[in-house]
Amino acid sequence: MSSIFYVLSDSVGETAELLAKAALSQFSDQNMKIQRIPYVDDEATMVDAFNLAKENNGMIAFTLVKPEFRQKMKDLSNQFQVRAIDLLGPLLEELEDHLQKKPTLQPGLVHKLDEDYYKRVEAIEFAVKYDDGRDAKGILKADLVLIGVSRTSKTPLSQFLAHKRLKVANVPIVPEVDPPEELFQVPAEKCIGLRISSEKLNHIRTERLKALGLDGSANYARKERIQEEIDYFNKVVEEIGCDTIDVSNKAVEETANVILRKIKK
CATH class of the missing domain: 3.40.50 (Rossmann fold)
Known part of the structure; x- marks a missing residue:
């Protein structure tokens, strides 16, 4: 029966x-x-x-x-x-x-926890897909856009924030390349510039080149080149009108916490 x-x-x-x-x-x-x-x-x-x-x-x-x-x-x-x-x-x-x-x-708390997990995975995948300005479309889809010159921890910071369920795109600022148009279309409060001192950046880039077995005096690490990039970065930031964070002496976690506090406000 x-x-x-x-x-x-x-x-x-x-x-x-x-x-x-x-x-x-x-x-x-x-x-x-x-x-x-x-x-x-x-x-x-x-x-x-x-x-x-x-x-x-x-x-x-x-x-x-x-x-x-x-x-x-x-x-x-x-x-x-x-x-x-x-x-x-x-x-x-x-x-x-x-x-x-x-x-x-x-x-329903179990399913809320599951939802939280999937949101985190989605954010991590987003950060990978739109890392280093690969696809400008991500700028308009992102919860947050990070901009900065090379070696300002844009990628690890994007990944760290992704674990907080934030969809983050990051865009490198280079004098020879015009920033994508999308960068000027997002609200300024959704964009954060990562500022760094020329001395700190010189040290980071010199060590990076040495780690790769390259000459530490290459143009990439020259003080004149670094200052040129920083000046151009400042120009772009001023045009966008976004906030900046000095990452010269901050760990990724510290910068992330500053950003999260800004977002909460």
């Missing part, structure tokens, strides 16, 4: 359904079907579920975080003489006792 296993949840009900499937898989030759009833937030829906279970020789499992809802399910189980298993309540009670903390009792 077939019957239906009703799974009720105050969220989407995936947890309850997965547990029901896992349990049913241990019984061969059974033809019990699973029917999910999500977003249960009132007594009428619970009563309807028990009526259905009664009519279809079924049983119920539920994941409801509110204690009053769980108690109501137990009362209805006795009233309708239908089996109803609380999949979440006993675990919440044991955790509360062990942690000596009250649960938030907010439905």
Whole structure:
């Protein structure tokens, strides 16, 4: 004889359904079907579920975080003489006792955490795709645009902020290349210039060239060339009208925190 296993949840009900499937898989030759009833937030829906279970020789499992809802399910189980298993309540009670903390009792937090994870992954992929001015289209799609001369930590900063779920594009500023038009189309508050002293940049670039086995006196690290780039950067920043942050003596994390505080304001 077939019957239906009703799974009720105050969220989407995936947890309850997965547990029901896992349990049913241990019984061969059974033809019990699973029917999910999500977003249960009132007594009428619970009563309807028990009526259905009664009519279809079924049983119920539920994941409801509110204690009053769980108690109501137990009362209805006795009233309708239908089996109803609380999949979440006993675990919440044991955790509360062990942690000596009250649960938030907010439905759907698992899926909010999942959503948070996917937003972070999406932001990281965005940062990679629109790194170093590869595609100017990203400037208009970004939550934040970083601009600066070479070796001002634009890429690691973009990645760090991506882990905070911010979609960041970064654009190198080079005297010989006109900045993309899109850079002047985004609101100035969405753009941040990364400023650095010529002395610090000279040191960074010289060490970088040496690490690559190249001559540390190459044009890339010459003080005259660096000053030319900084002057051009200042001109672009003034035209955009965006804020700047001096990264000369800041770690990536410090700069990121300054940016996050600016965004909050």
